[in-house]
Amino acid sequence: MPTIVIHAGGAQHRGEVPENTNLVVKAGIKQFPFPHLKYRCGMGQCGTCTSHILSGAENLPEPNWKEKKVLGERLALGYRLCCQLWVKHDLELTQENLVPAPPRTDVRDPHN
Numbered sequence: 839m840p841t842i843v844i845h846a847g848g849a850q851h852r853g854e855v856p857e858n859t860n861l862v863v864k865a866g867i868k869q870f871p872f873p874h875l876k877y878r879c880g881m882g883q884c885g886t887c888t889s890h891i892l893s894g895a896e897n898l899p900e901p902n903w904k905e906k907k908v909l910g911e912r913l914a915l916g917y918r919l920c921c922q923l924w925v926k927h928d929l930e931l932t933q934e935n936l937v938p939a940p941p942r943t944d945v946r947d948p949h950n
Contacts, residue, residue, distance in 0.1 A: 840925050844874045845892070845932040855925060862887055862921040876933050880921045882908060885939055887920040889931040897927035912937055 839854040842861065853870035855861070862880045865872040878886035882904030891898070895916055901909070905919050915937060 841928045842871055842925065843892075843928075843930040844871050845930070846874045846934060857926050859925050860921065860923065861925060875920060877921060882919055882922045885909075885919065887933075888912075888917055888936060888939070889920050889933050890936055891916045891918055892930040892932060894927055894929035897929075898923060908939075910940065912939070 839856055840859070841852060841854055844851045851871065851874040855864055855870060861871050861875055862877045864870060865875045865877055866880065875889075876886055878884045880887075882902070885908045888909065895918070898918065901913050901918065902922055905913065905922050908919060909917050917936070918931075920931075
């Protein structure tokens with residue numbers, strides 16, 4: 839079973855998850871990594887689950903189109919969307935001190 843380590847609040851939170859687990863799904867049903875993982879939509883749109891992968895990135899699949907759209911150049915910095923990952927190997931990540939996302943240009947102003 840993969841070991842997941844989440845750095846949050848100055849501590850390391852460690853737990854095991856079954857192979858081929860989505861961390862956002864597990865957090866949503868109140869299993870590890872809940873409550874240490876930030877998430878919202880679970881569909882690769884909001885970016886709330888953006889994480890900096892500290893170790894284990896080499897075992898993750900290539901970013902999909904949703905990650906490319908939401909993360910853009912931050913992919914090169916080691917950022918991924920947890921909601922788009924099915925974990926099969928050990929992974930260490932943080933959601934703290936992230937490089938902010940650039941302003942979105944695809945959002946329409948409802949007042950115009």
